[in-house]
Amino acid sequence: MNVLVLYGSSRDNGNTEQLTQLVLDGVPHTSIRLRDKHIESIHDQRHEPDGFASVADDYDEVTKAVLDHDVLIFATPIYWYGMSGHMKNFVDRWSQSLRDKRYNFKQSMAHKHAYVIATGGDEPRVKGLPLIQQFQYIFGFVGMPFEGYIIGEGNKPGDVLEDRRALADAKILNGLLKSRQ
Secondary structure (H helix, E strand, O other), X not given: OOEEEEEOOOOOOOXXXXXXXHHHOOOOEEEEEHHHOOOOOOOOOOOOOOOOOOOOOXXXXXXXHHHOOOEXXXXXXXXXXXXXXXXXXXXXXXXXXXXXXXXXXXXXXXXXXXXXXXXXXXXXXHHOHHHHXXXXXHHHHOOOOEEEEEEEEOOOOOHHHHOHHHHHHHHHHHHHHHHOO
């Protein structure tokens, strides 16, 4: 089983990344920082007879990585009670993949296992639940099993390392991922 982490944060070594690193300790994985990729926002052409026009950006490269991995971890800070813009831009483009004749996106995604790791500073275990539900609906739409999530609390970088519940959840997920190797 191979693991891909999609980081949605706009800063280096923030709380989401720190918590995710605890989950991945000793777990072979590939990481993609979406902020380092040039992914255009979607130009919705779902209902055009010819579908979506090709876009010269990094979206296809990231999508290929997604399709080449079995386990996907979507790691995003909770920005204004939702996923980061980097993450949202990427997920919005899935509409394009659903019409792409190069692969059967839904069928491919149905064989993956998805996790979400999110951190925020304003009561994230309550106010972050709509974000988790949004991911659940997204994954359900493409038929991808939603295996679980971790919500950590932290505002300034490093704060999440004081969140005992998030640390315990990270340890559990780390053990699960190691057991599946």
